[in-house]
Amino acid sequence: xxxxxxxxxxxxxxxxxxxxxxxxxxxxxxxxxxxxxxxxxxxxxxxxxxxxxxxxxxxxxxxxxxxxxxxxxxxxxxxxxxxxxxxxxxxxxxxxxxxxxxxxxxxxxxxxxxxxxxxxxxxxxxxxxxxxxxxxxxxxxxxxxxxxxxxxxxxxxxxxxxxxxxxxxxxxxxxxxxxxxxxxxxxxxxxxxxxxxxxxxxxxxxxxxxxxxxxxxxxxxxxxxxxxxxxxxxxxxxxxxxxxxxxxxxxxxxxxxxxxxxxxxxxxxxxxxxxxxxxxxxxxxxxxxxxxxxxxxxxxxxxxxxxxxxxxxxxxxxxxxxxxxxxxxxxxxxxxxxxxxxxxxxxxxxxxxxxxxxxxxxxxxxxxxxxxxxxxxxxxxxxxxxxxxxxxxxxxxxxxxxxxxxxxxxxxxxxxxxxxxxxxxxxxxxxxxxxxxxxxxxxxxxxxxxxxxxxxxxxxxxxxxxxxxxxxxxxxxxxxxxxxxxxxxxxxxxxxxxxxxxxxxxxxxxxxxxxxxxxxxxxxxxxxxxxxxxxxxxxxxxxxxxxxxxxxxxx
Ligand code: ADP
Numbered sequence: 001x002x003x004x005x006x007x008x009x010x011x012x013x014x015x016x017x018x019x020x021x022x023x024x025x026x027x028x029x030x031x032x033x034x035x036x037x038x039x040x041x042x043x044x045x046x047x048x049x050x051x052x053x054x055x056x057x058x059x060x061x062x063x064x065x066x067x068x069x070x071x072x073x074x075x076x077x078x079x080x081x082x083x084x085x086x087x088x089x090x091x092x093x094x095x096x097x098x099x100x101x102x103x104x105x106x107x108x109x110x111x112x113x114x115x116x117x118x119x120x121x122x123x124x125x126x127x128x129x130x131x132x133x134x135x136x137x138x139x140x141x142x143x144x145x146x147x148x149x150x151x152x153x154x155x156x157x158x159x160x161x162x163x164x165x166x167x168x169x170x171x172x173x174x175x176x177x178x179x180x181x182x183x184x185x186x187x188x189x190x191x192x193x194x195x196x197x198x199x200x201x202x203x204x205x206x207x208x209x210x211x212x213x214x215x216x217x218x219x220x221x222x223x224x225x226x227x228x229x230x231x232x233x234x235x236x237x238x239x240x241x242x243x244x245x246x247x248x249x250x251x252x253x254x255x256x257x258x259x260x261x262x263x264x265x266x267x268x269x270x271x272x273x274x275x276x277x278x279x280x281x282x283x284x285x286x287x288x289x290x291x292x293x294x295x296x297x298x299x300x301x302x303x304x305x306x307x308x309x310x311x312x313x314x315x316x317x318x319x320x321x322x323x324x325x326x327x328x329x330x331x332x333x334x335x336x337x338x339x340x341x342x343x344x345x346x347x348x349x350x351x352x353x354x355x356x357x358x359x360x361x362x363x364x365x366x367x368x369x370x371x372x373x374x375x376x377x378x379x380x381x382x383x384x385x386x387x388x389x390x391x392x393x394x395x396x397x398x399x400x401x402x403x404x405x406x407x408x409x410x411x412x413x414x415x416x417x418x419x420x421x422x423x424x425x426x427x428x429x430x431x432x433x434x435x436x437x438x439x440x441x442x443x444x445x446x447x448x449x450x451x452x453x454x455x456x457x458x459x460x461x462x463x464x465x466x467x468x469x470x471x472x473x474x475x476x477x478x479x480x481x482x483x484x485x486x487x488x489x490x491x492x493x494x495x496x497x498x499x500x501x502x503x504x505x506x507x508x509x510x511x512x513x514x515x516x517x518x519x520x521x522x523x524x525x526x527x528x529x530x531x532x533x534x535x536x537x538x539x540x541x542x543x544x545x546x547x548x549x550x551x552x553x554x555x
Contacts, residue, residue, distance in 0.1 A: 010209035012186055012245070013087035013177035019248030020046020023225060026251040030075040031260045031269050040076045042248065045083070047173035052084040052164075054171040059162075060115055060138050062090050065185055069093040069113035070236070071104075071122050074256040077142040077164060078235050081117050082244050086186035086205065087177045093188045094236040097122060098532035099198075105132045107190050107198055110405045114138070117164070120145020121259050130157040140164050143258075182206035188403060189238055191334040199411070200403035201334050208245055211337040211397040214366050215246035220342050221306060221328075223277055225251035230270065230302070232257055232280035233309070237533050238338040241279055241308070241330075252277075263291035267299075274301035278325075281309035282316055283534040286471070289319050299323060306330055308338070310535045311439065311457050314360055315465040331362035331437060335399040335416075335423055341365050341437045362429070362437040369395045372422070373431060385432040388440055388453065392422040399423060428453075445538055447476040448484045454517045456538075459486055462512045466503060468496035473528045473536045477521060477545050486519040489541055489550070491527055500555050523550045 008014075019026070024043030031037050040048075056062040068085045070092065072078040085092040093111050095104055108116070108129075115138040118126050126139070127149040139154060141147060142164035154161045186205045190198035215221050221243075223229060229252050231243045239245070247254050255275045257266065266288050270278070285307060292299065305320060308330035317327045332338025343363035349355045365371050373381040373389035381387040394400075400421055401410035416424055428446055429439035440446070440455040447454040456474040463472035471491040479485040492498060500522040507513045529540035544550050 009180065009182035010206045011087070011177070011180055011182060012083060012205050012208060013180075015209065015212065015245055015248050016046055016049060016083040016087055017177075019251065020049075023248070023251030026225065026247075026253050028076040028079050028254045028256060029228075029273060030256045031258050031265065033258070033260050033265065037269075037273065038076065042251070045076065045080055048168060049080045049084040049087070050173050050175035051168035051171035052080050053088040053175045053177075055167040056084065056090065056115065057088060058171075059167060060140075062088070062115060065089060065091050066115075067091045067093045067111045067113045067188070069095050069108060069111070069116040071095045071097055071116055071118045071126055072142075072235065073097075073119055073121070073258045074231050074235050074240065075119070075143065075258045076256065077117070077119075079244050079254070079256075082187075082235065082239075083248070086208075088175065089178050089180055089184070091185045091188055091202070094239070096190070096234075096236045096532055097125060100532075101125070101129055103198060105129055107200075108133050109135060110190075110198075111188060111200060111403070112405075115140065117142065119143045119259075120147065123147060123150045126150065127153040130154060130159055133157070133159075138162060140167060180205060182209070187239065189236075189334050199416075200405075201399045202403050202410075203239070203337060203397075207337060207397040208239070208242070210368060211242050211339060212245040212249055214339055214368055214397070215242045216250055217366070219344050219364075220339065220366065221246070221277065221279075221304075223247070223250060223252040223304075227277055228253040228255050228273065228275040230255045230257070230266075230273075230275035230278035232261065232266065232278060232284055234533075237309075238332065238334050241306070241332070241338055243279060263287040267291050267295070267297050270299050270302050271297040276301055277304045277306070278302060279306040279308075281534045282307055282312050283310075283530065285316060285320065289316065289323075292323060293319075299325060304328060306342075308332055309533065311362075311461070312360070313461050313464045315461075317356075317359065327359070329359060329361070329363060331427075331439065333425060335425075336369070336393060336395075337397040339366070339397075340369055340393060340425075343436070346434060358436060361432075362439050364435050365393075365437065368397060369393055371431060371435075371437070373429075374418075374424075383431040383433050383435070385430050385436075385438070388428055388430050390443055391425045391427045391429055391431075391437065391439075392418060393425060394422045445475070447474075447486050449479070449486075449517075450482045452516075454486055456486065459488065459507070459513060459517070459519065460536075462507050463488060463490060463503065466498070466506050468493055468498035469503070471528045473538060473541055474519065475538045475541045475545070477542070485521065486517070487521040487523070487541075487545060487550075487552070488519040489523050489525045489528065491525055500553055504555060520554055522553050522555060525550070 341363035345358035
């Protein structure tokens, strides 16, 4: 029997139409750094997105599913690109501006980007790459910044340069958006390459639409039109966790930091613009916390903070709670759009001793994400909160393959996808009977000591809860007797005099860490090396250790 329901495709143009009319007065506020933020209503964003689509189609001749890249911070123009490009049928390709230049070149080439939208402040990054970007024909510049380097480089590389505002000026403020197949490509994002070459994940209109609805559920971020979300997580990093799409569905205002991601401007924008919600990786919040403790500000409006991208240290959660900014922990990946789990404690735990423990987990799987755990021998493990295995997921916003650079069969590497099509996350953890995920490590970071696993994350969290420790990263190093043992690399707070014995005793104290898991190799470092998206880059530490570049103390 066929259903009798209307078959209306789930398209980004529908999210745009909804947001720019029903929530037309909601605003995108972009920080400018000169005291006066820039404000644009959702109605204006809608009109300008239509103008941008006309310009791309009529002046730059973007057709079909061609890729239009962005090399931009979080700002109003980037939101316009987010809606214009997929709505017209082209594919939005957000470039991660923190990647090494040679990777950006590789990615642009792989995606065959023909146009790139760039912020003026990022011209110093783009201009030297132009001679190497073979597929590129047009650069469209928006926002402040000296253009001269670009003009010279573009002339040599035979690329045409346009001003965003000039290009869209006078274009019609509405567009007859095509009725696309909801399964068509809408946007693409390359994984940041913590492991191996970048891999292209291609989102569909349908996957983005469904994911946005999930983001909006009360059990997820649950924001409504009275809220303002400070979107610190970059638009070039997994669609800013789906926030630009989700907010256009609900009328939540967006506060965009542009390039001002340092603790001082973030503290200033929280105080003056009074966002009610904010989203970013732990590294950003560690920096902000230090700033707020050094110079207290009125952050009373900000009551909900979503943290993900790497594990939220308990000490950070406690410190934020104490400032009235309640942390909600979430887990996801580029391949999962990214929302995979979110840690809202179940009703029975709220207000009890169990609540904090629930909040520290990576969270509960929503209805759209199916999960299973696979043991080292490929066996299915129970959801008993104890059996640790690799997490595999599937669902309508989970990747089933990677883009292979052509229209031929996409890539399905066996280490990333199971034979029956589930995504192998590379994350190791347990699942409780009520569906809460606790990650103990990444498969490649877990320390295999004498046939047992030691969680590097657990050691790091315990170290970071010591008052003298600013940051700590733990990596596996080869050991003759045990196979592998943990190496603790510690960043001490300024003026701290803590020695390694003190830190080890602290780890052993109050049953924090079992004795056999305590590191015997220690070193102090100036800062933990970070990846392009602010995660601990443990491969750098492992390499430094192997090359003898670290000054190791054995205790
Ligand atoms: P990359 O794998 O290149 O770093 P992603 O940004 O897609 O790129 O990162 C996804 C990974 O980040 C996950 O597989 C997981 O290891 C880690 N991660 C994300 N959120 C969390 C979290 N809340 N706790 C622990 N790890 C997390």
